[in-house]
Amino acid sequence: MASIAFSNVEKYFDDQRVIRDFTLRIGDGEFVVLVGPSGCGKSTLLRMLAGLERITEGEIRIDDTVVNEQTPQERNVAMVFQNYALYPHMTVRQNLAFPLKMRKLDKSEIDRRIQDAADLLGLEPLLDRKPKQLSGGQRQRIAMGRSIVRDPSVFLMDEPLSNLDAKLRVQIRTEIAELQKRMQTTTVYVTHDQVEAMTLGQRVVVLKDGELQQVATPQALYDAPANVFVAGFIGSPAMNIVRSRLEKGEGGTFRVRMGGTSLPVSEERAAVFPGLEQKEGEPVLVGLRPESFFVAEEAASREAQIGVVVDTVEMLGHETIVYGRFAEEGEEEAQTVTARLGPNLRIDLDEEIRLGVDTEKIYLFDAEDETSLMDVQQVAEEIGARERNREETPAGE
Amino acid sequence: MADTEKRTRHNRRVRDDRPVALAMLTPGLVGMIVFIVIPFLTAIFLSFTNRRLGSPLPVEFTGFRQYLLVLTDASFLRAIVNNIIFLLVVVPVQTGLALALALLLNRKLKGMVIFRTLFFMPVVFPMSLIAVIWVLIYAPGQSGMMNSLLEIVTFGYWEPKDFLHNPWLALPAVMLLSVWQGTGFQMIVLLAGLQGIPHTLYEAAALDGAGKWHQFRHVTLPQLRNPLIFVVIVTSILSFRVFDQVRIMTRGGPNDASTTVVFEAIRAGFDRAQVARGAAMTVIFFLIVLTITLIQRHFFRHEE
Amino acid sequence: MQRRRLIGNLLNYLFMTVFALLFISPILFMIVGSFKPDAQVLSDMGTLNAFFPDEVTVQNYRDVFERAPFGRYLFNSAVVNGFIVGLGLLVNSLAGYALARLRWRGRRLVLNFVLAVMVIPFEAIAVPLFYQVTVLGWRNDYWVQIFPFIAYPLSIYLFYSFFLGMPKELEEAARIDGAGPLRTFFVIIVPNAKPAFASVAIVTLLLFWGLYLWPLLVTAGESVRPLPLGIATFYTLPPLQWGDILAFGVMMVAPILIVFLLFQRWFVRGVASTGLKG
Numbered sequence: 001m002a003s004i005a006f007s008n009v010e011k012y013f014d015d016q017r018v019i020r021d022f023t024l025r026i027g028d029g030e031f032v033v034l035v036g037p038s039g040c041g042k043s044t045l046l047r048m049l050a051g052l053e054r055i056t057e058g059e060i061r062i063d064d065t066v067v068n069e070q071t072p073q074e075r076n077v078a079m080v081f082q083n084y085a086l087y088p089h090m091t092v093r094q095n096l097a098f099p100l101k102m103r104k105l106d107k108s109e110i111d112r113r114i115q116d117a118a119d120l121l122g123l124e125p126l127l128d129r130k131p132k133q134l135s136g137g138q139r140q141r142i143a144m145g146r147s148i149v150r151d152p153s154v155f156l157m158d159e160p161l162s163n164l165d166a167k168l169r170v171q172i173r174t175e176i177a178e179l180q181k182r183m184q185t186t187t188v189y190v191t192h193d194q195v196e197a198m199t200l201g202q203r204v205v206v207l208k209d210g211e212l213q214q215v216a217t218p219q220a221l222y223d224a225p226a227n228v229f230v231a232g233f234i235g236s237p238a239m240n241i242v243r244s245r246l247e248k249g250e251g252g253t254f255r256v257r258m259g260g261t262s263l264p265v266s267e268e269r270a271a272v273f274p275g276l277e278q279k280e281g282e283p284v285l286v287g288l289r290p291e292s293f294f295v296a297e298e299a300a301s302r303e304a305q306i307g308v309v310v311d312t313v314e315m316l317g318h319e320t321i322v323y324g325r326f327a328e329e330g331e332e333e334a335q336t337v338t339a340r341l342g343p344n345l346r347i348d349l350d351e352e353i354r355l356g357v358d359t360e361k362i363y364l365f366d367a368e369d370e371t372s373l374m375d376v377q378q379v380a381e382e383i384g385a386r387e388r389n390r391e392e393t394p395a396g397e
Numbered sequence: 398m399a400d401t402e403k404r405t406r407h408n409r410r411v412r413d414d415r416p417v418a419l420a421m422l423t424p425g426l427v428g429m430i431v432f433i434v435i436p437f438l439t440a441i442f443l444s445f446t447n448r449r450l451g452s453p454l455p456v457e458f459t460g461f462r463q464y465l466l467v468l469t470d471a472s473f474l475r476a477i478v479n480n481i482i483f484l485l486v487v488v489p490v491q492t493g494l495a496l497a498l499a500l501l502l503n504r505k506l507k508g509m510v511i512f513r514t515l516f517f518m519p520v521v522f523p524m525s526l527i528a529v530i531w532v533l534i535y536a537p538g539q540s541g542m543m544n545s546l547l548e549i550v551t552f553g554y555w556e557p558k559d560f561l562h563n564p565w566l567a568l569p570a571v572m573l574l575s576v577w578q579g580t581g582f583q584m585i586v587l588l589a590g591l592q593g594i595p596h597t598l599y600e601a602a603a604l605d606g607a608g609k610w611h612q613f614r615h616v617t618l619p620q621l622r623n624p625l626i627f628v629v630i631v632t633s634i635l636s637f638r639v640f641d642q643v644r645i646m647t648r649g650g651p652n653d654a655s656t657t658v659v660f661e662a663i664r665a666g667f668d669r670a671q672v673a674r675g676a677a678m679t680v681i682f683f684l685i686v687l688t689i690t691l692i693q694r695h696f697f698r699h700e701e
Numbered sequence: 702m703q704r705r706r707l708i709g710n711l712l713n714y715l716f717m718t719v720f721a722l723l724f725i726s727p728i729l730f731m732i733v734g735s736f737k738p739d740a741q742v743l744s745d746m747g748t749l750n751a752f753f754p755d756e757v758t759v760q761n762y763r764d765v766f767e768r769a770p771f772g773r774y775l776f777n778s779a780v781v782n783g784f785i786v787g788l789g790l791l792v793n794s795l796a797g798y799a800l801a802r803l804r805w806r807g808r809r810l811v812l813n814f815v816l817a818v819m820v821i822p823f824e825a826i827a828v829p830l831f832y833q834v835t836v837l838g839w840r841n842d843y844w845v846q847i848f849p850f851i852a853y854p855l856s857i858y859l860f861y862s863f864f865l866g867m868p869k870e871l872e873e874a875a876r877i878d879g880a881g882p883l884r885t886f887f888v889i890i891v892p893n894a895k896p897a898f899a900s901v902a903i904v905t906l907l908l909f910w911g912l913y914l915w916p917l918l919v920t921a922g923e924s925v926r927p928l929p930l931g932i933a934t935f936y937t938l939p940p941l942q943w944g945d946i947l948a949f950g951v952m953m954v955a956p957i958l959i960v961f962l963l964f965q966r967w968f969v970r971g972v973a974s975t976g977l978k979g
Contacts, residue, residue, distance in 0.1 A: 052873050073879035085870035089892040102879035146878075414803035417882040421803070422811060425796030428852020429818050436826040436833055443829060450835065501717060506710060514965060515721045518728060521961045521968075523911025525929035526950045529936045530731050533943055536746065542730070545747035577727070585969055638824050641913045645933050659824045666828030667918050675828040683825040690820050 002063045002076075002153035002186050003028045004049065010057035011044055011210075018044050019210045022058070029184045031177075033201030035191055037233070041210040042190045043158055049188060050079050050156050062153060073102065078147035079156040083163060084139045086131040092142050093127040099150045117145045120179075137168045144179070155180070155187040161196060173199060194234055198222075206230050219387060220380035228285060228370040231363060237290045237321060237338045243367065244286045246279050256286045256362070259306045259337070260328025269360050273373045276364075285370065287363030290321070293339035296354035304357045308337055313347050320345045327352045437683075443676035450670035463677035473678060475653040476661045479568055480685075483575075483657070484636035491576045491632055492625070495583030500617075502584070503591045513588070517581035524578065528645035531574040535560040535646075567647050567655040574642060579635065583628040590624030591617070630693040634686050658682045726752065735761055735951045739944035761948035768938065768945060770923050771952065774931035777843070778910065779956075781927055784847045785909050786902050792851055794898065797860025798886050802872065812861070819854040824914065831918040845919050846927070850909055856901050859971075863897035864890070900971030903964055910957050928953045 004026040011019035019041045026032050034042040047053040049060055051072035059066050067075045078099075086095050093114060100110045118124045121141050131139055140160060147155055160176070161169045177200055180187050191197055197204045198218040206213040206221065206229075214226040225231035225239075232238045242258050249255040254265040254276055263286075270276055296305050307327030314321040322339045339355055347353060364373040447459045467473050498516055502509050519527065534542045537559035547555040560570040594617065602612045618625075640659040643649055649656030649664070662682060666675020722729075729752050734742045736757045745751045765771050799805075800812050830849060839845050871893065875885040891898070913929040920926045926934075932953055936946050961968055 050873075050877060052876065071879075072877040077877065079874070079877045081870045081874060083868065083870055085868075085874035087871065087874075087889055087893075098875075098880075099878035102884075146874075150878075414799075414882055415805035415807075418799040418803040418805045418808070421795040421799035421883075421886075424792040425852040425857055426811070428792065428848070429815070429854060432830065432849040432852065433818050433821055433826060433854075436830040437821055439829040439833060440826065443832065448832075450832070501713065504713070506713065508714070512717050512721055513969075514962070515725050517969075518725060518958070518961075521907060521957050522728075522954055523913070523929045523932075523957075525911060525913045525933050526953055527727075529932055529946060530727055530950060532936070533742075533746070533946075534727060534730070536743075540743065540747035542746045542751060577724075589969070634822065638822055640824060641911075641929075644913075644917075645936075659827075662824070662828055663914070663918075667831060672828065672832045676832075679825050679828050683821065686822055686825065687820060 004154065004186060004188070005061040006058070007061070008058040009048065009055055009060060011041070011048060011053065012056045017210060022212055024205060024212070024215060026186060026188065029186055031180050031187045031189065031200060031202045032205060033189045033191060033197040034205045034207060035194060035197035036207035038192055040207040042207050046156050046158055046188060046190045049154070050077050051075050076152050077154045077156055078150050078152035079158065080143045080147055080160045082159040084143040086139055086142055088131055091128050091130055092123065095131070095142060096146055096149050099146060113149045117149045120148065121145050136164050137172060140164060140172055148183070153186065155185050157187065157189040159191055176200065194236065198234070206233060216380050217384060217387065220383045223383055224372065224374055224376045224379035225363070226372055226376045228287070228365050231287050231365070235289055237340065239287045239289050239363070240337050242286045242335055244284055246276065246282055246284045248280050256284065258286055259308070259326025261306045263304055263357055263362065264359055265362050266359050269362060272375065272379055273364055274375050276373065279373065283367040284373070285365035285367055287365060288357065289361060290338045290340035292358040292361040293341065293355045294358065295341055295345065296356045304359050305354050306357060307352050308339065308355050309352050310347055310349055313349065318343055320347070322347060440676040440679045443673050444680045446673045448673040450672055463673050467674060467677045467681065472653045472656060473661050476656045476658045479656060480637050480639070480658050482568065483572055483639060484633050487572050487576055487636055488629055488632045491579050491583060492629055494576070495580050495628065496587055498580065498584045499587035499591055502588055516584055519578045520581040522578065524641040525645055527574055527578055528642040532561065532646055535570055561647050562651050564651050564654040567651060571639070571642050571646060571655050575639065579632060583632065586624050586628050587621065590621045594620040626693060626696050630689060633689050637682065637685055658685070731947050731950050734944060735947040737944055739942045742943045742947065761944040762952070764942065764945040765949045765952065769931065769935045769949065771931070771949065773923055774926060774928045777925050778927040780843055781846045782906060782909055784843070785850045786905050788851045789853055789856055789905055790898055790902055793853055793856035793901065794860045794891070795886070796857045798864050798890065800857070801861045801864035803882060815854045815857050819858060827914055827918060834919055840919050841921055841925060843925055846916055846925070849915065853905065856905060859901050859904070860897055863894060867894070896967070896970065899964065899967040903960070903968050904971040906957065906960065
């Protein structure tokens with residue numbers, strides 16, 4: 001059990017800065033996921049925490065002890081590698097015993113711990129095989145086992161699912177979540193896959209080019225992305241972002257132009273963007289998730305409708321994804337738009353369709369620095385409070 | 398907890414393996430320094446003196462005198478010429494032969510492994526043994542194996558020769574067995590190179606309408622560039638390192654007809670105890686090898 | 702089409718067989734001749750009979766043991782090569798690992814040093830090294846034949862490139878599990894680097910089994926001399942008996958030939974790897 005604190009951590013490879021002023025506190029027993037595109041520095045952060053990379057600047061603490069100068073063993077961290085890194089010449093049992101032998105535990109204690117881990121993960125029948133004789137999923141489990149036997153204060157996982165096929169990935173993902181819940185060990189998990197990040201993390205850390213973009217619960221990341229990058233990275237297909245201008249229409253409602261149409265921002269929605277008044281007449285970036293569109297016949301108001309010329313249609317069975325262009329050009333050149341619609345639609349290519357827009361779900365970003373105009377902190381806290389409520393209510397019954 | 402604090406105070410860097418690295422390297426480094434670097438520097442030092450083993454005269458610095466003597470010595474000059482002839486003949490013949498064999502063996506046919514084994518076999522033979530066997534093969538007179546063979550292929554026109562005592566034939570005789578011994582090595586390297594060429598390149602070339610010759614010219618040869626440079630350079634260097642077979646078969650004779658640079662260096666430094674003279678020859682020999690090596694590195698760099 | 706390919710293959714086989722036989726004819730001649738009475742070796746030599754035994758005799762082999770201390774030579778070769786290969790594997794793999802995988806300042810420098818030393822052929826140091834050991838009075842024992850060849854830059858380089866190509870995760874896992882660099886090397890790396898050890902062992906054995914120049918300079922008499930000097934001496938021993946010499950040759954090459962045939966895969970891989978990396 002341990003808490004972790006990164007304080008102003010920087011990392012240089014030669015002259016190249018790969019991590020920039022990174023600060024993060026991770027609570028005891030928390031499951032935190034680092035996510036970002038490849039090369040964003042997430043693995044480097046994990047490896048610095050593990051003691052596999054030196055920390056150029058700043059401090060990392062585990063339980064209030066500065067670990068910058070400690071060996072991995074002294075930090076008492078365990079790590080699951082992407083390719084599992086099982087020792088090929090050792091049996092599963094020997095693999096599990098190795099870290100324990102290194103800590104000079106006695107034979108009976110080693111046997112006991114291996115037995116416990118084997119029971120927990122169902123490894124018993126595999127103990128005397130070699131890694132080569134095991135399937136990918138089994139190897140993954142052994143790698144987990146090798147981490148568990150040590151009873152580490154921190155679990156580190158570096159893309160542990162990326163070598164598995166899609167089906168197994170879902171299964172083991174659930175197992176990892178359950179295991180962590182049961183063991184209550186502080187866990188830092190690195191992935192490039194946003195689905196893994198959203199399903200596993202109690203909190204998710206989004207990184208880009210070595211810089212922290214946002215730390216929040218999965219729901220808060222989705223509902224209140226701190227900037228255009230996070231908005232585009234979380235959610236699939238990615239959010240539509242359109243350059244526009246904030247205007248004030250009749251009756252004092254704010255409006256933004258999108259695809260030649262002027263969309264109203266409802267009063268309720270406008271309330272989450274403090275300081276909109278000052279932005280009047282200024283350029284802004286408007287964000288709309290593909291799932292905020294719907295087929296227009298169902299729409300009550302004709303006010304929030306956009307014409308889209310269809311380029312590509314993906315029929316996925318349970319939903320239909322439409323890629324197209326705005327029918328009327330705005331002040332910018334034609335922009336593409338992605339919409340996620342219901343099943344069983346008949347849509348022809350190059351046809352113009354009318355799409356309704358859920359204007360309650362409009363996002364607004366600063367046109368200059370691309371940060372959200374939302375009070376992200378406030379919204380995230382509200383979401384957090386709502387989630388806690390939901391969790392507590394059934395428990396209280 | 399207290400334990401952790403104590404460890405932190407070590408203030409050890411997370412990863413500086415210097416002590417371990419030096420410990421792991423020490424035996425190797427000491428070995429190379431004592432048995433390669435120091436003798437090498439000694440050679441340079443000795444080459445500027447008049448040192449002879451067993452000589453009562455004090456060691457004196459004589460500057461470039463040894464070099465002057467060596468480079469005006471008829472036997473040594475003949476040795477350099479011989480080595481150059483050796484290189485100019487053996488390198489192309491051996492490389493061509495090895496490439497042809499490698500190409501033939503590269504086909505996906507049954508039994509190719511057996512042929513590969515046979516062609517490689519001479520490589521594992523110690524040169525001293527090969528030299529002795531070939532002395533017998535080169536036996537003078539009508540009943541000698543080489544003489545008989547040449548008589549058959551020339552339909553009786555060949556006059557039996559005493560190869561190893563003939564000033565025109567001694568060096569070619571030594572070259573022939575060197576080719577025989579070295580081809581297998583080159584062949585294996587080139588074969589490995591051939592097997593590393595992606596098959597799709599040939600398929601792409603065939604689809605582009607390239608015939609067998611063009612495939613060889615535009616796919617095989619460029620892809621084999623590195624292994625080819627390597628075998629050419631290694632064989633060139635080996636052409637200058639020739640010693641064992643000359644020592645055993647001809648002792649450099651007749652009349653220096655088959656002498657080599659290393660043979661001269663050993664004859665001076667060891668047989669005649671003229672250590673300084675041998676050292677000077679050694680240094681010249683090294684400079685030649687170094688030049689060839691630098692040519693190789695130049696080629697490899699250009700390709701990058 | 703099928704037929705043309707068949708004929709092509711047949712021609713290929715035919716050519717290869719003829720050429721291969723011609724190629725290994727000196728070896729066949731040696732083996733066949735070693736089982737012939739001495740006089741017959743010479744009289745058959747100019748004819749195809751050279752490759753066919755008439756009456757098989759092992760007299761030549763008996764002669765070798767009678768006329769020369771063959772067992773002694775073989776033992777000497779085995780001792781010298783055993784130590785060169787064994788100690789060489791240890792010393793050079795450690796050095797190769799430190800260069801490939803450990804992080805320390807000066808690594809590049811030492812690597813360049815190894816590459817530079819690799820350029821120096823043994824022939825370039827034979828005379829001064831001979832001078833050095835003579836001045837020290839260190840001659841005519843096993844160690845003087847062994848020590849100069851233990852630390853071998855080519856072996857270091859081969860190990861270096863092999864370790865460089867191994868995935869790093871194993872070592873990182875070992876570090877996280879609490880193993881230091883030395884233990885990681887011996888417990889994790891060595892068991893997973895068998896191909897490298899096999900290749901280097903075989904390449905060095907091939908290089909040193911036939912070593913002739915150095916023992917020629919530093920040994921005298923038969924007590925510590927290895928096989929290559931043995932045959933050179935035996936061949937000058939009167940009376941000149943070619944059957945005996947060929948029998949000596951067969952027995953001399955047999956150990957390394959057996960090693961070669963058994964471990965051909967590693968042999969080929971080792972030799973090829975010296976060439977492909979340049």
